[in-house]
Amino acid sequence: MQNDEIANAFDEIGDLLELQGANTFRVRAYRNAARTLRDLSDSIADLVADPKFDLDELPGIGKDLAGKIRTLVTTGSIPQLDELRAVVPPGVAEMLRIPGLGPKKVATLFKEHGIDSLASLKKAALAGEIAGIKGFGKKTEQTILANIDQAAEAAQRTLFAVAAESVEPVIRHLRARDVVSHVEAAGSYRRRLETVGDLDVIAAATDAEAVMDALAAQSLVEAVLSRGPTKMRVRLRTGLELDLRVLEEASYGAGLVYFTGSKAHNIVLRRRGQQRGLKVNEYGVFRGEKSIAGRSEEDVYAALELPWIPPELREDRGEFDLAESGTLPTLVTTDDIRGDLHMHTTASDGTATIAEMALAAKALGRKYIAITDHSKRVSMARGLDSKRLREHWKEIDRVNGEIQGIEILKGIECDILEDATMDLPDDVLAEADWVIAVLHYGLKQPRERIMKRLVAAVRHPYVDAIGHPSGRLIGRRKGADIDYTALFKAAAEHGVLVEINANPQRLDLDDVQAHAAKKHGLKIVIDTDAHSTEGLEMTQYGIHQARRAGLEAKDVANTRTLAQFRKLLVKRL
């Protein structure tokens, strides 16, 4: 059983308990536990099986929840969840997805009016029966009708790179206004999550109305959804919704902290404030009525006796311990990257030639690249067989001799076949400068077979790195079922690198696994997997993921010079 499934079960218990009007702190305990489990790199099923490990050592997991995890892993179900499901039909929890309907209102609809699904809710709303219910009204009924059809679809999150195209023009537009002294995107966008739900923008200005007017006039804004004295929510033409919050300059830092989140990080900050007799909110840090910090983020953290914490680490996943002990990492940046070791050319499914890719990479400041076209198994992409690959490598040598200022390595993205053998013969792979082994096919194989393939590749004498390990496509395809602990142990033993693939749809390894890889002593390589010259600019997305994993430049192999990089390829020394 995967960690996600266990976390989802706890989230579902939280939802169902909340609908029953359970104690809110009890509900929160289930949600906290779900978060802990979801952020865990180790397989929970393995931890359950490990007699030396106590589950209640995990944060937010006590005796009771530890028992429920064990029950779920060993029996496949939790009796409490089954009982809750029997009392609350599945359609009731689905109603929670409609904006404006929370647990209290949904409980009223279900218990007092027998509405138990989105379909029956829609019918009642169309018949005008909702407006008459106590606590409801005409507006609520209209909101339900306006949102119910899209609520039937799963909550959509937007890839970071796509969200950037919505929020950056808005930021530029507001920044150009005289009335605005500072403006910045906050929320999960600023934390560089791989996907964002909605956008948060925070501005410092004395005239909030003028800022909100400016936003309303921005060409991307389709509709104003709500507007108060300091806060406004709009829907953009791209479909994303955006919250704008306007604060005075003296509160800007506190507001930025508050709206950057994460929620879990903020809760720890405010609790920390409480322990020091301080109140922390979006206006500042207060001792009684008196504000003692708020102008900058650094002030706010300092008032809580902490150094400034980079947004990418603000998840309550250990950053407070690092901050307190003065051991926060100096996170890797795009400027640290010297090489790009995964890209395609017209030889397989890329759109640019070797020379075009090399010159574009050079223009971005790269000192070395590896050309890694597909191997023959990927026939759709015109993958290379031994003969074509050797010819391709000759061409690479020729171009390498012609272009100054960047070194081009002869590489290959070689498939690990379903039977755990490599797609190209050993004598060919031996001639490469650099071999990335990847799974493209058979991603749905059971964990045992997936691991057999990955471990075989790691042990192979000429494999230097494992590329996009899981093969996932965010929001579209679940990755292979991988035992990451076993993979990282094997990779460490054989001196194999693991990739963070910077393609915004992949970002594979993810932040949790990349952090775990670092703890296993592995070096990570951040590659674009570019299929065009423009694709070479995707390094930044991989950097985001690496920063969220807490990686420093020294943890990333391709921050090194080519000579130093080659020394990491122990199999080729």
Place this chain on the structure above:
DNA sequence: GCCGTTTTCGGCCCGACTGTTTTCAGTCG
């Protein structure tokens, strides 16, 4: 249901906005 620098009970983060109310509950982030 969890947890401990006010510790094994009694707390558990904080405020804006909306809609439905006549002073506030519910929802959201």
